[in-house]
Amino acid sequence: MPAVNYRLEGEVAVLTIANPPVNALSLAVREGLLQGLQRAEQERAVRAVVVTGADGTFAAGADINEVASGLVLQSPITREVQAQMEAGTKPIVAAIEGVALGGGFELALACHFRVAAASARVGLPEVKLGLIPGAGGTQRFTRLAGPQAALEAITSGAHLPAARALELGLVDELAEPPLAGALALARRAAAEGRPLRIASDLSERIRDVSPELFAAFRRRLEPKARGQLAPWRIVDSIEAACTLPKEAAFAREREYFIECRDSPQRQALVHVFFAEREARKIPGLGAQVSALPIRRAAVIGAGTMGAGIAMTFANAGIPVSVLELSGEALERGLSLVRSNYDGSVARGSLTRERAERALALIQGWTGYQALGTADIVIEAVFEDLKVKQQVFARLDQEAAPHAILATNTSTLDIDAIAASTSRPERVVGTHFFSPANVMRLLENVRGKHTSPQTIATVMALARTLGKIAVLAGNCDGFIGNRMLMFYGAQAEFLLEEGATPEQIDRVMEGFGFAMGPLAVRDLAGNDVGLAIRKGRRLPPDERWSPILERLVGEGRLGQKAGKGFYRYEGRTRIPDAEVLALIEGVSRDLGIQRRQIPDEEILDRLLHPLVNEGARVVEEGIAIRASDVDVVYVNGYGFPAYKGGPMYWGRQAGLARVVQTMRRLAPTHGARWRPAPLLERLAASGKGWND
Numbered sequence: 038m039p040a041v042n043y044r045l046e047g048e049v050a051v052l053t054i055a056n057p058p059v060n061a062l063s064l065a066v067r068e069g070l071l072q073g074l075q076r077a078e079q080e081r082a083v084r085a086v087v088v089t090g091a092d093g094t095f096a097a098g099a100d101i102n103e104v105a106s107g108l109v110l111q112s113p114i115t116r117e118v119q120a121q122m123e124a125g126t127k128p129i130v131a132a133i134e135g136v137a138l139g140g141g142f143e144l145a146l147a148c149h150f151r152v153a154a155a156s157a158r159v160g161l162p163e164v165k166l167g168l169i170p171g172a173g174g175t176q177r178f179t180r181l182a183g184p185q186a187a188l189e190a191i192t193s194g195a196h197l198p199a200a201r202a203l204e205l206g207l208v209d210e211l212a213e214p215p216l217a218g219a220l221a222l223a224r225r226a227a228a229e230g231r232p233l234r235i236a237s238d239l240s241e242r243i244r245d246v247s248p249e250l251f252a253a254f255r256r257r258l259e260p261k262a263r264g265q266l267a268p269w270r271i272v273d274s275i276e277a278a279c280t281l282p283k284e285a286a287f288a289r290e291r292e293y294f295i296e297c298r299d300s301p302q303r304q305a306l307v308h309v310f311f312a313e314r315e316a317r318k319i320p321g322l323g324a325q326v327s328a329l330p331i332r333r334a335a336v337i338g339a340g341t342m343g344a345g346i347a348m349t350f351a352n353a354g355i356p357v358s359v360l361e362l363s364g365e366a367l368e369r370g371l372s373l374v375r376s377n378y379d380g381s382v383a384r385g386s387l388t389r390e391r392a393e394r395a396l397a398l399i400q401g402w403t404g405y406q407a408l409g410t411a412d413i414v415i416e417a418v419f420e421d422l423k424v425k426q427q428v429f430a431r432l433d434q435e436a437a438p439h440a441i442l443a444t445n446t447s448t449l450d451i452d453a454i455a456a457s458t459s460r461p462e463r464v465v466g467t468h469f470f471s472p473a474n475v476m477r478l479l480e481n482v483r484g485k486h487t488s489p490q491t492i493a494t495v496m497a498l499a500r501t502l503g504k505i506a507v508l509a510g511n512c513d514g515f516i517g518n519r520m521l522m523f524y525g526a527q528a529e530f531l532l533e534e535g536a537t538p539e540q541i542d543r544v545m546e547g548f549g550f551a552m553g554p555l556a557v558r559d560l561a562g563n564d565v566g567l568a569i570r571k572g573r574r575l576p577p578d579e580r581w582s583p584i585l586e587r588l589v590g591e592g593r594l595g596q597k598a599g600k601g602f603y604r605y606e607g608r609t610r611i612p613d614a615e616v617l618a619l620i621e622g623v624s625r626d627l628g629i630q631r632r633q634i635p636d637e638e639i640l641d642r643l644l645h646p647l648v649n650e651g652a653r654v655v656e657e658g659i660a661i662r663a664s665d666v667d668v669v670y671v672n673g674y675g676f677p678a679y680k681g682g683p684m685y686w687g688r689q690a691g692l693a694r695v696v697q698t699m700r701r702l703a704p705t706h707g708a709r710w711r712p713a714p715l716l717e718r719l720a721a722s723g724k725g726w727n728d
């Protein structure tokens with residue numbers, strides 16, 4: 038099979054990209070397109086051209102393996118194919134089904150006209166790989182749809198539904214099937230001798246654009262894209278489209294593309310991309326193990342997490358029953374769900390119709406009778422082992438015999454929970470993150486007896502729910518929260534030694550975390566943090582800082598109390614002299630001489646323990662591979678994706694440095710802070726996680 042199929046439909050040459058699974062624009066595809074276009078141009082019987090994709094999709098983008106190599110692509114590159122399109126004399130129409138993304142959409146944008154299926158999605162998601170579109174995407178998009186739409190869509194990497202693309206002028210017609218519509222349009226254009234519409238020559242939308250438009254957008258982008266390269270270069274490139282002559286603007290896009298392609302951020306983001314795919318692979322889980330179909334679900338507990346988990350199922354079109362202890366608690370939970378949906382509708386991220394459809398899939402109950410038909414039950418009651426064991430004993434009796442019983446526990450022992458049932462092979466952890474309907478991570482946790490089918494089911498379920506799953510082993514805190522203990526504890530030790538909350542948060546936010554560790558504590562609630570800490574089993578030589586307990590003692594519970602590590606006016610945090618006095622009191626009581634702490638020390642002492650504990654997690658088999666740890670931290674804990682996750686970052690920063698930090702920490706903080714044996718071995722040999 039050639040990568041591009043050439044056939045005639047009367048006077049129209051149809052070029053079909055056939056490069057399964059997603060019609061990526063590999064070298065063979067680019068060659069096939071170029072040859073097909075040249076042939077159509079030469080053949081006298083051909084009066085127009087349609088470009089489309091096989092198997093229900095146009096093209097999902099460049100070949101990711103070529104992108105990942107970071108090397109200069111082999112000729113013909115996409116821009117040469119586009120040049121041939123724009124130099125041609127016959128109308129070229131793109132017929133878009135499925136997706137036209139990245140390089141695929143850039144190709145479509147160089148056609149004279151675009152016809153899409155209503156269900157198609159188009160967009161330029163390069164930013165997610167640390168890149169800017171490099172084949173004229175920022176230029177043609179801007180000339181067709183105007184700078185404001187281009188800024189929003191390309192800096193976010195959004196996939197636009199066809200109807201929106203039509204509204205923006207990126208697509209000319211919607212048709213079912215799009216190929217028929219494209220053929221008709223191609224014939225009409227040829228018969229009428231319609232002028233060929235070359236997007237890169239359009240100028241109406243880019244004329245007289247106020248510089249203020251870019252200034253305002255940059256201000257809006259700042260909190261989201263601080264520290265990143267690609268989003269800013271996208272803005273620069275769109276601005277170039279509006280201010281420079283065409284050739285210079287295209288050249289500028291090219292320069293920015295190369296700058297991004299060669300940046301460490303692009304490498305880190307490509308690492309995350311592959312790590313997320315790799316995380317789906319579970320060694321020992323053969324192809325003969327098939328996932329159980331999940332047609333109905335049930336959630337126990339309609340609190341913060343239960344409500345969000347129910348929404349997650351409903352959003353994926355799976356009917357879900359929600360169980361609560363009382364009608365009152367149930368009503369509270371369901372109204373939380375409703376107000377969340379109302380919020381999404383008000384923000385425009387969901388249509389009223391889709392919200393109603395999802396809501397109709399969620400049913401509330403105060404008894405267990407609803408469980409009989411659920412294929413999976415997810416428990417999200419209080420974090421208390423006894424309560425959970427009681428709930429599981431009851432679930433075991435009430436749920437269908439084939440049903441999987443899952444717990445959303447963030448720290449408790451899965452085996453101890455499974456032991457209260459007669460089906461431990463069907464018990465598993467499904468650890469969602471808050472807010473569950475938004476956060477993309479699902480940390481699945483396998484117990485001693487969890488069966489391969491149960492694991493296969495919850496891994497497949499994650500994809501159905503639009504989540505990224507990582508499989509963890511059973512231990513206190515699993516992968517994510519176990520590592521986090523060291524990060525959180527160290528922040529407080531630094532406070533004792535002389536740092537301030539605002540210094541620590543500033544340094545970590547400067548590194549790229551959305552929020553620093555103490556701001557996060559205030560958000561989650563210091564009483565909650567303290568309760569979790571008290572539930573932990575600590576080795577005898579390890580200690581906690583008393584700061585958290587003292588804050589709680591003074592009613593400084595966090596944002597909900599208007600004060601915690603900071604004072605709050607609305608959501609704005611304000612450094613508070615009272616907190617500093619409290620911290621200084623702790624230092625005094627502990628006999629610690631406070632000192633000026635350099636920013637760099639803060640960064641090392643918070644991040645190196647993460648890497649170190651990550652190494653233990655890998656060595657003990659709690660994580661299957663180091664890159665799974667990165668997936669957990671990037672998707673669940675706000676670690677900046679453009680730094681690749683803690684393990685990737687640690688390797689770049691130098692594992693030997695991490696070992697040094699840990700050697701310094703262990704004598705004062707306890708044996709758990711010693712360098713992980715795996716880390717010491719790798720640091721000594723100069724090897725990386727996978728060498």
Ligand code: NAI
Binds near residue numbers: 338341471
């Ligand atoms: P929550 O306190 O908001 O909700 C718990 C709900 O369970 C309450 O509405 C309560 O009435 C209900 N409940 C208690 N016993 C029940 C029973 N026997 N039958 C039916 N309903 C019952 O708690 P939250 O924050 O939603 O946490 C739930 C679980 O999720 C905990 O295990 C927690 O560790 C875990 N988790 C929490 C996260 C968070 O950020 N809040 C993140 C990830 C996991």
